[in-house]
Every structure is written in structure tokens, then in C-alpha cells.
Amino acid sequence: MALMQPQRVEFLDPRRLGQNGSFPALGPVRADAFTHDDVLALKQAQSRPIHVVFPVKDAGEAANLDHLLTLLDPLARPLLDGGWIAFGGEDPGPLLELTRRFRWLRLFQAHEFPPPDQMGQVWGKGAVMRALLYHLIHNEKIVDPRTIIQFFDADIKPSNFNLTWFLGPVGTVLWFHAVEAAKIVYFRPRGGRLNTFLRSLLAILPHEGMQRLQKLIYLLSGEMAATLKFWSSMPIKTGYGIEILLLLSLALDKVHLHPDKSDLEQVAQVFVGTMDHRHAPLHSTPEQPGLDRMAGNVFYTVFETLEQAGIISWAGKKSILRQLVLPTPGTETGWNPEWLEVPVGETTLSPLKELPEIAAALRGE
Secondary structure (H helix, E strand, C coil), rough: CCCCCCCCCCCCCCHCCCCCCCCCEEEEEEEHHHHHHHHHHHHHHCCCCCCEEEEECCCCHHHHHHHHHHHHHHHHHHHHHEEEEECCCCCCCCCHHHHHHCCCCEEEEEHHCCCHHHCCCCCCCCHHHHHHHHHHCCCCCCCCCCCCEEEECCCCCCHCCCHHHHHHHHHHHHHCCCCCEEEEEEEECCHHHHHHHHHHHHHHCCCHHHHHHHHCCCCCCCCCCHHHHHHHHEEEECCCCHHHHHHHHCCCCCCCCCCCCCCCHEEEEEEEEEEEECCCCCCCCCCCCCHHHHHHHHHHHHHHHHHHHHCCCCCCCCCCCEEEEEECCCCCCCCCEEEEEEEEECCCCCHHHHHHHHHHHHCCC
16 A cells, blocks of 8 residues: 655644634644743733743753753743752752752752652652642642643753743743643654554544544653643653653543533644654663553553543453563573563552642632
8 A cells, every 4th residue: 555645734823823713633833933022921911920840750860951951041030930850769969959050940859748649659750740730739839720830851852952842832822822731742863662653553543532642743742831720630640651641631531621622622732843862771671661661651551541431441351460571681691581570550640639638729728
């Protein structure tokens, strides 16, 4: 069968559509659609707080994060009301120095301020993000549902990063009254191995919501700007499954962001061109999880979510082992392969707004 001719992506023109214009599901916007002056004028006119957050798993990210923060620093005042390192480790080490160099930046150590329903949880990326959001609402008293919070992965290569990564998504959420979230999308120099496999799976799932997700230029990007209303309404996986759970929840209209619109009609994709970050090793080792474990958690989340939604079912269903069994070269030389058992499957954390203290705070009580 011959390949079909490619179709050009038509980017939306914000000024032509207007701020109250109807917004297509996952409408694409160029990252350079908004200048610094545009975003500043919109922020001031709407009096909306803006925060940026970098989830960080260990202090080894400090050097790379330093470069990213240096690039963002010119925007800090007056555009940013707060910047955060959401840290999931025990010893922040050189991350503390970053907060001294960048006065608008604060360090949040998740294990010191766990939400009550996250006590004893593993501090993966999603768990740390949710703990920071809980802290902002419950302790920092940031309760305006229009507050914009943008998450950035800390391992973006600085050569690919620039100010449009902030201005494009934040400007999109500020401009379009119908948009609650703007997801950064891009091309990867090596294609994005896990994204490629996931796109193939979506192509054969006979469900309208799954098919709509194929409009995304890149599926598993971790960079997104969204309102506090959005972030407090989303279920969150504790680790690698967070991005796909967000997308599936939106595609299945499980979030109910607005009663008269599908969830995906309130999400934009903002194209930043070409991007890369450090690649996870293909294979896990006892010391370091690899792409195999990441893929296991992503696909587990896909099938778990679709099963819970009644879209798929298993005949003769049995309990799932929830582990990958991987052949490894072993610790000895010669013909001595060993099996490595890698756990998969992550806890799903409920939307923050379902916690009584957070619901009360968001109501202004």
C-alpha cells in the first residue's frame, strides 16, 4: 500500500480568531505567536498570577537546570509571580545554590510537605508535581483558578530552549478565553521512540477520543502551561504515566472542565520546532530504570484507563503480574544471561479538588 501525501499543518492565527473565537480541539499555535510585550499586556489586563515549575528527580540536574534558568531569567520580572524547583530527592545539594542565584526561584522538597493522601508514596515526577500543586493551594494560598502554572522538564537541552517556550504557551492560555491548557509539542532529532510506538497503538484503537489524540504533533511531552482549575481537576500518575493519563482523561471527557465543551476543545498545542533532551537508556539495569520501564508504565496506564472506561475488556481476566522480565548480559563474562524483574504500574492520585481542604480553599473558605 502506498503512503498518502502529507498534509500541511495549518497554525491558528490568534488575532484573526479573536479572544472569544471558537477553539478547535488541540488547535495548533506557533510558539512565536506572542511576544514578551503581548504576554505582559495580557497578564496585566487580566491580573493573572503566573508560576513556572521544574520537577527534578535528583541534584544531578542542577547544571543543566542552571542553563535553562539563565535563559528564562530575563522574563522573571514582571512576568513571573513565582518559580519553583519541585524536588523529589533527599539531598538538594547544588539546587540550593540556584535559589540563591535566581531570587525569583524557590525550592520545594516534596518529602517534607507531602499531601495527606501521598504519605509513603514513591516520589516520581507526577507525585512531586501534585505535591507542589497542593502546597501552592494549601500553604501558599494561591487559589485563583485562573492562575497559570507552567511545568518544564529539567533535562531539556539548552541549545533547543528559548523564551518562546514560555511566551507561546502562557500567551495562548491568556489570549483564548476557551483555553485552559497549552501543551508544548515539537520534533525530536531521533524521532522519539516511545512516542512512535504509542502513536501506532492509538491508530488501531477504535475510539473517537483516541483518534483525536493523533492530532498531537508529539504525545508525551512534559511541558505544559495550564490554569490552576485544570491542574486541580486532573488525576495524576505518580511517575512516568502522568502525561498519557492527562491525555486519556481529556480524550475520554472525564475531567469536565466546562459543561458545554469537550475537554480537548480547551487544550491547545504550541509548536516550538525541534527539541531534544537526554535520552533514557534503552534497557534498565539494577541501578537505573530505562526506556523499557518507562514504556511499561505508559502502556499499563493506557490499558488500565481504557479498561476502567469500559472500552476494552479481557476474556478470562487474571491478575496482572505488573512486572517486566528482562534478559540482561549478567554480571559474569561468557554465556551467563540473567533475568531482571522491573516493576511496572503506578498509583493513580485523585484530582486535588476532591480533597476537602483543597475544595474549601478553591471556594475561598
